[in-house]
Amino acid sequence: MNTFLTMDPDLKNLSETVEKVEDTLKGYNIKQKEVSKAVLLTEEMLVILAHNTDEGEKITVKIKKSYIELASKGTEIKSKAVDNMGIDLSAAEIHPDAENAIRNMLITANKERFYSKYSNGINHIKIYVGEKTQKALMVTLYSFLIAIVAGSLMRLFVPQNINSLLDEYIFDSVKTLFLNALNMIIGPLVFFSLASCVSTIKDLRELGKLGGKVMGFYVFTTAVAVGMGFLMFHIFNPGTFGEFVGIQTEEVTTEVTSISFKDTILGIVPSNIIDAFATSNTLQIIFLAIIVGVAAGMLGKYSDSVSEVLAKANALVLKIASLITWFLPAMIFSSMVSMIITADFSTFKSMFSVAIAMFAANFGMVVAYMLIVLIFAKTNPIAFIRKTFSAFINAFALSSSNAAMAHTMDVCDKKLGVSPKVYSFSIPLGATINMDGTSVVLTLTVLFFAKTFGITLTPSDYVSMIFTVIVLSMGCPGIPGAGMVCASVLLRQFGIPLDALAMIVGLYSVIDPLTTADNVMGDMTGTYVIAKRSGLVRKTDM
Numbered sequence: 001m002n003t004f005l006t007m008d009p010d011l012k013n014l015s016e017t018v019e020k021v022e023d024t025l026k027g028y029n030i031k032q033k034e035v036s037k038a039v040l041l042t043e044e045m046l047v048i049l050a051h052n053t054d055e056g057e058k059i060t061v062k063i064k065k066s067y068i069e070l071a072s073k074g075t076e077i078k079s080k081a082v083d084n085m086g087i088d089l090s091a092a093e094i095h096p097d098a099e100n101a102i103r104n105m106l107i108t109a110n111k112e113r114f115y116s117k118y119s120n121g122i123n124h125i126k127i128y129v130g131e132k133t134q135k136a137l138m139v140t141l142y143s144f145l146i147a148i149v150a151g152s153l154m155r156l157f158v159p160q161n162i163n164s165l166l167d168e169y170i171f172d173s174v175k176t177l178f179l180n181a182l183n184m185i186i187g188p189l190v191f192f193s194l195a196s197c198v199s200t201i202k203d204l205r206e207l208g209k210l211g212g213k214v215m216g217f218y219v220f221t222t223a224v225a226v227g228m229g230f231l232m233f234h235i236f237n238p239g240t241f242g243e244f245v246g247i248q249t250e251e252v253t254t255e256v257t258s259i260s261f262k263d264t265i266l267g268i269v270p271s272n273i274i275d276a277f278a279t280s281n282t283l284q285i286i287f288l289a290i291i292v293g294v295a296a297g298m299l300g301k302y303s304d305s306v307s308e309v310l311a312k313a314n315a316l317v318l319k320i321a322s323l324i325t326w327f328l329p330a331m332i333f334s335s336m337v338s339m340i341i342t343a344d345f346s347t348f349k350s351m352f353s354v355a356i357a358m359f360a361a362n363f364g365m366v367v368a369y370m371l372i373v374l375i376f377a378k379t380n381p382i383a384f385i386r387k388t389f390s391a392f393i394n395a396f397a398l399s400s401s402n403a404a405m406a407h408t409m410d411v412c413d414k415k416l417g418v419s420p421k422v423y424s425f426s427i428p429l430g431a432t433i434n435m436d437g438t439s440v441v442l443t444l445t446v447l448f449f450a451k452t453f454g455i456t457l458t459p460s461d462y463v464s465m466i467f468t469v470i471v472l473s474m475g476c477p478g479i480p481g482a483g484m485v486c487a488s489v490l491l492r493q494f495g496i497p498l499d500a501l502a503m504i505v506g507l508y509s510v511i512d513p514l515t516t517a518d519n520v521m522g523d524m525t526g527t528y529v530i531a532k533r534s535g536l537v538r539k540t541d542m
């Protein structure tokens with residue numbers, strides 16, 4: 001059932017209209033909290049719309065259970081506040097006067113609750129009642145759960161050769177299609193969001209300070225992750241000393257990608273701009289974006305127009321990214337089904353004890369993040385987990401921090417309310433150098449195989465191991481299975497036979513999704529804590 005109202009733009013019957021909206025929503029048995037938010041937003045939007053309505057025209061108000069739609073003929077609403085894809089500056093920067101600032105702040109904090117468009121001379125504003133984003137999360141979650149059930153049933157009841165065919169022609173193909181699309185947008189997304197943001201920062205020391213804090217925090221959580229690996233090793237005590245001595249396994253070869261911290265640092269400066277984008281080298285793109293942003297701010301009379309071009313390009317790229325992430329549920333479903341019907345559980349079973357320790361350590365990291373958020377950001381950790389859950393699931397299904405980046409940034413913006421000044425830099429950086437889940441798994445891998453291959457580690461081995469794990473995780477690219485390559489470097493360093501690698505191939509494919517989800521969770525934790533402590537978080541309902 002719809003309720004239609006009309007209102008004159010002179011605002012004389014504003015309170016009457018708002019009351020009617022409130023009564024109608026209450027009649028739908030919607031929670032009081034949600035009704036109040038929708039009513040407040042409707043009132044603010046009616047005021048904005050009234051200013052833009054032509055004389056003699058009326059504002060129409062359509063009330064439905066899930067949304068309220070306002071429309072009127074007039075001039076286009078240009079305010080950044082109702083631009084649902086632009087970057088929000090702080091409210092006070094847009095409207096200096098207090099009333100407008102408050103109005104803008106309210107709208108900004110709830111920007112995922114409405115949508116606006118201007119067509120044929122009519123402004124349309126849709127205000128969603130209840131959390132629209134909550135619905136998106138539920139769709140993501142359902143597609144994840146349904147995929148687990150469907151994948152398990154297919155694994156149990158459909159012949160292996162048919163599963164392989166289905167995987168090749170449907171699930172894996174859909175997954176590849178979306179991964180390609182996500183990888184395609186990463187370069188422009190990182191570049192324009194960071195460059196447009198840096199170009200608006202007046203004091204470059206502020207940027208340097210932020211960068212330093214983010215880096216420091218990432219090293220801190222990586223060290224916590226290594227500690228978590230040690231802790232879980234001692235709690236679960238997997239394997240017995242020397243049990244694998246003399247074991248013969250098939251030879252495995254890992255991709256020959258060299259992972260070196262020195263190369264990572266030296267590789268930050270690209271020798272060719274196109275090449276940085278062609279190879280989607282995130283650190284090089286971050287470097288280019290900062291250079292372009294800083295230079296744009298130094299152009300004197302051209303600064304504003306160049307910044308504007310960057311901001312517009314950013315809005316365009318964000319829109320493309322959001323169009324791609326619109327298909328997230330289909331992508332998550334295909335990835336999960338493909339993962340389940342092709343997973344090799346045989347090595348997983350034989351190494352059950354260390355696998356359990358790895359799972360526990362990864363979950364231990366989630367608890368560590370909750371504590372960090374509580375202590376350092378004074379934020380309710382449950383609310384934090386609830387808000388970041390869809391990014392966690394997305395990273396889990398994609399097994400790649402890089403591919404997950406577009407959605408991770410979106411969650412930081414819309415759900416955590418973090419300013420792009422922080423996330424446009426910290427998320428790409430984190431996806432490249434902050435790998436807490438990987439550090440957990442690498443630590444457990446070395447400890448487990450040293451023990452089972454009868455190698456006693458000395459205290460100096462432990463020190464060099466901690467250092468190598470931290471450095472390797474920083475060099476580890478955010479792509480599926482990269483941790484395996486790091487593991488082979490570590491095994492060699494401690495004289496562990498490479499037979500161990502053959503034993504963990506299957507295990508790593510099963511643990512990679514959770515590892516990646518932890519990697520991304522670590523990036524979001526660092527981003528949120530630093531932003532909150534620097535006063536760069538919008539007010540949200542956390």
Ligand code: ASP
Pocket residue numbers: 399400401402435437438476477478479480481482483484512515516519
């Ligand atoms: N897949 C992980 C990531 O993208 C890296 C790893 O293999 O550990 O974050």
